[in-house]
Amino acid sequence: MLLACYPSLSADLKGKDLDLPVLLILLLASLSLGALLAPAWWRRRQMRLASAEAFPRVQRQWLRQHWPLYRKLPSDVQLRLHKSIQKFLADKEFIGCDGFVVTPQVQLLIAAQACLLSINQPESHYPELRQILVYPDAFVVPTKHVGASGVVTERSEVRLGESWTQGQVILSWRHTQAGAAAPYDGQNLVFHEFAHQLDQLSGQANGAPPQPTLALQQRWAQQMPTLYANYCADLAAHKPRLLDSYASTNAAEFFAVAVECFFEKPAELQQDSPSLYLLLRDYFQLDPQLWNLSL
Ligand SMILES: [Zn+2]
Structure with a gap:
């Protein structure tokens, strides 16, 4: 990618004597551009490689056992879902909170439900999302409320999940599991929070x-x-x-x-x-x- 820049620069400067400072500036500019583009290129490469692999049979079986809705999906939807899951898992960082240990099964169940919403999106892996923080259960967050008189009240609120515009989703694992295990009750934490992520693609929810x-x-x-x-x-x-x-x-x-x-x-x-x-x-x-x- 960097090399592609050099011929055009050389052509523009053809016939001119390049002294050392100019060469250094060009080199530094190229390095800066490379540093800017390399992470995005690396992310795309990792996702491409991951989605080129066959979806592991053991993961299909695990999903069938732990997410009954998966068994109902038409085969073409399942195939597209597998590709999205692979891209998602290659691209996102999972972080356990309050001592929670994020296993591959935790990642798979979250990725599968999240990606069902996005398989027909132009980019099916939530490109703006970087991290999924997972708590073992409901978690407490400090909040501030401004009253009509302008008085600020600080409180603590219990949450099951949150979706942030800065590239994070936060989930309670207990409620993530419960939502997947009871797929026909109209309550699914992962669907809810990732619907917010899709909504937030417009810049605000x-x-x-x-x-x-x-x-x-x-x-x-x-x-x-x-x-x-x-x-x-x-x-x-x-x-x-x-x-x-x-x-x-x-x-x-x-x-x-x-x-x-x-x-x-x-x-x-x-x-x-x-x-x-x-x-x-x-x-x-x-x-x-x-x-x-x-x-
Ligand atoms: Zn909500």
Whole structure:
């Protein structure tokens, strides 16, 4: 890559006498450029090599045992999922917190669920994400709240997971396992947090992730705010709705909670809100209703 730069530089300076300082500056500039590009090149190379390998049979069997939804995936979806998992595992750093030991099985279960959401994304491995921090159970985070009078109150809040725009996802392993083991209850921590990651690709979590086409982006912009408002109104009127009440927090949580139900209760979501189901189907380019989850 560096060598490709040299011919053009030499051509531009052809016929001129290059003294030592100029050569040094050119050398330093080339080294700086190389240092800038090398990590991205290395990441891509590692992912390419990893995804070129066959997906290990032992990993397929492990997923079948510990994530029942995997068994329902059509074979073409499984194949694409395997490639995404391999890229994901080659690219991300897993960090155990509070003494938790991250094993290959921990990485696999998180990667598999995360990548199901992204297999049809232009880059299926969450390019902005660098680290996954895993706690053994729910964790406590300090928070600050500013009251109407401007008074700041410090508290501690218990969390199961978090998704940051700076390239980190934080997960409770106990709840990650529970979400995978009960795949048809509409509650999945990994789906939830990685839906936020997709949403945050637009720069902020606002329930409007970047869409594959302009037409879908326009449909999303027209329909999603109304779907969210109607959901909140139904909740306030005590009308039964499928999504957990946490979805009323804001548009970003509405999207993340809807994603959990889309993959784990697709028929129920289609019945509860056909427009919402169709938006998610077209966004993910997947149709979980066809996966016969109830059989
Ligand atoms: Zn959330």
